[in-house]
Amino acid sequence: MPPITELIVNGTRQRVEAEPETPLLSVLRDDLGLTGTKYGCGEGQCGACTVLIDGVAARSCITRLSSAAGKRVTTIEGIAAHGGLAPIQEAFLRAGAMQCGFCTAGMIVASAGLLARSPNATEEEIRQSLEGNVCRCGTYPRIVAAVRMATRMKLAAHREEARHA
Numbered sequence: 001m002p003p004i005t006e007l008i009v010n011g012t013r014q015r016v017e018a019e020p021e022t023p024l025l026s027v028l029r030d031d032l033g034l035t036g037t038k039y040g041c042g043e044g045q046c047g048a049c050t051v052l053i054d055g056v057a058a059r060s061c062i063t064r065l066s067s068a069a070g071k072r073v074t075t076i077e078g079i080a081a082h083g084g085l086a087p088i089q090e091a092f093l094r095a096g097a098m099q100c101g102f103c104t105a106g107m108i109v110a111s112a113g114l115l116a117r118s119p120n121a122t123e124e125e126i127r128q129s130l131e132g133n134v135c136r137c138g139t140y141p142r143i144v145a146a147v148r149m150a151t152r153m154k155l156a157a158h159r160e161e162a163r164h165a
């Protein structure tokens with residue numbers, strides 16, 4: 001019998017029975033039913049499978065389950081806050097930053113990781129942070145515009161919170 005690995009996925013503790021070398025992407029999609037994370041190249045080259053592990057963007061297709069043991073994994077399903085869209089999701093919608101949508105979950109998760117550590121990320125930082133995420137539809141300008149919009153939305157939200165504090 002495969003061993004049990006514990007990890008925290010989108011805030012919920014999960015116990016997964018699978019071989020330690022199983023790709024995290026397979027565990028998320030096949031064992032936990034979280035199919036928002038996409039399988040693109042399967043070789044760490046496209047970013048479609050991006051998740052956050054303890055807040056840091058990682059390619060789940062080349063991350064072994066054992067590497068995620070005991071850690072916090074955030075998938076696209078865990079990005080939305082309190083049942084509504086997170087600012088980064090809202091910004092992607094407003095900017096029309098998707099065509100086929102296949103890269104979108106990975107782009108949003110990678111962007112969420114960037115904004116968590118750098119809420120005022122510059123365009124240069126955004127480009128650098130997303131350069132390993134491939135969009136075969138070529139939607140890059142709108143994606144960058146969406147992430148820039150999200151930085152402004154977060155800033156406005158913080159100002160509003162401060163006003164009511």
Ligand code: FES
Pocket residue numbers: 038039040041042043044045046047048049050059060061062
């Ligand atoms: Fe993981 Fe392409 S599917 S990087």
Ligand code: FES
Pocket residue numbers: 097098099100101102103104134135136137138139
């Ligand atoms: Fe189609 Fe990016 S919107 S791959």
